[in-house]
Amino acid sequence: MMKTFKQLALASTMLAFVGTAAIADEIKVGSVAGVTGPIAELVVPIVAGRQMAADQINAAGGLLNGDTMTMVLADSQCDPKAGVDAGTKVVNVEQVVAIVGASCSGATNGMVQSVTIPAGVVALSDSATAPSITDLDDNDLVFRVAASDAYQGAAIAQLAWDQGYRTLAMTYANDDYNAGLAGVFEAAFKGLGGTITSNQMHEPNKASYRSELSTLSGNGAEGLAIFAYYGGSGIAIMRNALEAGLFEKFLAADGMFDQSVIDQIGADVLRDNIMITQAASDYDDPSYVAFAGAFEATGHSPQAPYAAHGYDAAFLIALAIEKAGSTDRAAISAALREVAGPPGVVIRPGEWAKAKAAIAAGQDVNYEGAVGNNDFDGNGDVTGLFSVNVVGADGKWTGNLIR
Amino acid sequence: MDQLYGYSLYGLSLLTFGGIYAMLALGLNIQLGFTGLFNAGIAGFFVVGAYVSAILSTAPSERHIGGFDWPIPFSLVAAMVVSALIGWAVARICMRLRADYLAIATLGIAEILRLIFKNETDLTNGARGVSYIPKPYESLAQPWNHVMMTVVVLAIVAVLYFMLERARKSPWGRVMAAIRENEDSARAAGKNVDRLRVQAFVVGSAMMGLGGGMMAHHLKFIDPNAADPTTATFLVFVMLIVGGSGNNKGAIVGALLMWTIWSATEIFTSMLPGDLAIRSAYIRVFLIGLMLQIMLQKFPQGLFPEKRLETGSSG
Amino acid sequence: MAILELENIHGGYGQTEILHDISMRVEPGEIVVIIGPNGAGKSTAMKSVFGLLNLTSGRILLDDVDITNTPPEKVVRQGVCYVPQTGNIFPNLSVHENLEMGAYVRQDDFSGRLDEIYELFPPLVEKRNLPAGTLSGGQRQMVAMGKALMLDPKILLLDEPSAGLSPKYRGEIFKVVRDINEAGTPILMVEQNAKQALGIADRAYILVDGKNRLDDTGKNLLANKEVAEMFLGGGKTEVKKPAVRKARGTPKT
């Protein structure tokens, strides 16, 4: 027992040492994400995206007077309890100047309402998409680069309509993200004149969805719209549906956008049969290309859902700090809008040195990010650009911006 | 200076969370510690209390039924009453079951409760949760809002503690201890064992409902994910076992200590570079499991072993 | 040379001492009976042989080998078999499987022994594939004894084999006990039915309050006036009996 205690004590001393060693000239930004919990598999690339932004910035001169930008990770577990706890830690103990996160809408809702708004810290979420975040009474302290489901739901509905779908069956995982998206989609598709033959909620993480699919397929729909995380239930549903021959055509949103969908189901089966919208920039857009090249070099797929958002969010926070010229939380919050939208020198991913020079010269900057122009509206939301993605000849997703 | 101020605020947060968990742990202590009832469905009573208090106290909203704009004290009482009623129903049904059967049954019931709150979208806004839950003293300027929240939580814990200590030393508490030690002889001595057990279960459930309600007010937001069994059930068990099952002081200290460990370890692990920081989140869970094992194997009585009362000649 | 010898043992469960200086022995070929009032430590004394309680002093010798505080699974391997008063069969196993379990520690072929057991207990033959829990009380007792005899033990310990049985079965069980003994197995037995037990006993020990009170041959004790008053008397004991039964119902006395 004593031995265990000694080892623990030793370990914590070492950690404390690492901590103190890094404190010199660093500016901390909170990185709150659902590292454990139901979307653990999605979070890894998102955090990597945020980290890559910080690494690039530090390599290109750092913040303000060469200070290091440190992303302080805290686990929000997709649980509002953990979200509040994580927010408290980064705000009070780590004294972060701003926060990127949290991941899930529920954790974000708790964190901002209970912690960051009262504390006056700006929170910029890269993946919380619930419409309920839009109308928070937030003193301009809550922003997101992920478009509200209200936009994406409508975008998928329009896409489906344009592709000639008139009757669709739909199913959604019962979680904060997918339930919101499904609601918007249903209303929008019906508004266009389409018919939803059957709409079913499902509980994620079940071993089989065959009986649900059988009910869904009853009324002769042309395809199935799936709102789910690929890991929680999305892949299982598509697999079950294809194996049973119940549906051949699928529509989905960015929770399903991952290479593992193709890897696990098979490119040949999915080619021409699936369309996934994703909040993203045009893949030919120089901003996206700049991000994708660098991110791929870190060993992650640039197409991973919300990874580019993570990058943009961290980069925007850095720009706001630089623009504010200080680590004052209120000043950063005020500067965030200015650096995100026009007018100003256009800054693209990776162009930190250019941004730093422009700001030093007193110019305005306008970040055009990997996922779009990131211009915030009055509620701190972005309209977002969406791409439609299909399976390309190489077995990878290929996307085109929806105009 | 800022750093010190920040640490103080974090300290308040630890006390608030720890205090709310202490309510859950005290509730569990009545059931498991005093009476030997193995309730593995803490999350169920927690989520009931949280939603009841949340919906009653919020301003009217289109997203869910109500709100009813009740003052927080009233909504908390309602949360306790509803949790107690559900506890009563569960107890009536499950009281005859052997310890581990009871655990599995209550775990299943908690899961069903969570599914109800998640699926009955018209009532609860489903998975999207309830927002704008009022928080006691939130209009005060920082840090006094935090200070007052902590004071409220700790005051409730203190009241519960004194009530439970009195109950433990009362004839009622002695009979409970006697039942746990030897059910047959308590029965032989003419005690209505089943009724007393139901009482203990109901009181414990009400306290878990109170904890859930306080958590909703503290978070200002609640969704079904907050009733995740790992942090709403298992963590409470760890707290009680570490503190000392059967000892109210142990339940409180266990809750405060384990919450601090649960929360504060991350401050260290997040200093690890990149990928390791993510992976260390898993290690944190591992350490909690290991700690539980070490406590159970080396210190099964916990930090505060139960003070055995003389159960008298009736036992 | 005694098969089994208890020398001045003290001990009990946990901290409570129940046996205060008990000595007894079983010679080859004997039936030895332990009788005594309730709570005298009769069953406890028997369990002490099986390493089921904590002995603080004294020793237990099996064939002059010290087996004090040896755990039960090892005592069985030394050739001592014990039939507890209750829970002495595996109710969900068939009769046949119960007997096979009795031979668990045997590595050799025991089919011959199985036949002998069925010969000793003919009613079991047609029930051999039924779960033992479905049998009547007397037949269960046969299964329990048969199971214990599978090892052809050096000595057989029986804890109140006739408890709870109807008078008809009781007689049968005592007959079986004598048959077993006549086939060469020494028996140490605790009994409430003192009269019948002393009738078949070569020698008997009377324990009171965890101490030796009397020991003599079965015949002499049957004739002993004090014993007659304590255990064999007329109406007095009959009145006492229900009370005794009830008290016995409390767990693990």
Added chain:
Amino acid sequence: MIDFINFHLIPGLVLGSIYALGAIGVTLTFGILRFANFAHGEIMTLGAYLTLTMMWLTGWHPLILLPVTMVILSLIVIGMDQAFFKPFRNSPAVTVVIASFGLMLMIRSVTQFSWGAQLQAFVPGIQRPNVFFDALRISPKHILIVISAMVLMLVVHWVLAHTRIGKAMRAMSDSPELARLTGINTELVIKATWILGACMAAAAGVFLAYDSHVSTMMGFQILLPTFAAAIVGGIGRPYGAMAGGLLIGVTEELSSYAWLGDGPLLEPGYKAGVSFAIMIGVLIWRPSGLFRGRVF
């Protein structure tokens, strides 16, 4: 009607076979060691990941690797027993159950740490079902899963009914005290119990992964239905567990069949609650399980 068989009954049987295999381990532990092992779900998960790792190394079919997985998993589980359960042999059930909570958290984090949270698949691509009689659609992997599960259940039956150690396991499940008095080496029986349970858990995990995918939470997600299966069948009764598993699996799938009108009988969102509801019902009205009395 054919839809009923294709999309409700057959998936129910597949799922039920998996539950049944898991429930055998749960029920054996419950019967012989007298506690509900909450770590059993993570043991199933571990089985799936071990197989996955070996598939990366060898490229062989998961079912061929299953025996190897069984051996490795058995060794791991026996090690766990020595380190984390043996100290509690004489403790009350509550303590051991809480210890198993702890172990559950530990195994899960080790799995997440070692293999990451990312979803994995045994076999990429999908497998179209074979069509029999123009209407009956059964996927080859489902045939494989159900048949393998049946074979394994027969093996379990054979072990319990005809081997010395199997009978000793049942004896100890009946009465641990008498088992000791009979000279049964209880530690050996406990080891055998873990081995048999681990082998079945390995199969359950591998079949589940083979039918869908490998994830770190997969075992925990089927843990409660597995408990339900064990309880419905009567705790400590492997044959009951098999029947209970099939019953729970089929009922879960049938609950959302359109028995009345067009809509599903029960909203699929509540599907996860079906097994708990059955379990609680059984606990209340028939605590000894559906198959009281003679079990074999």
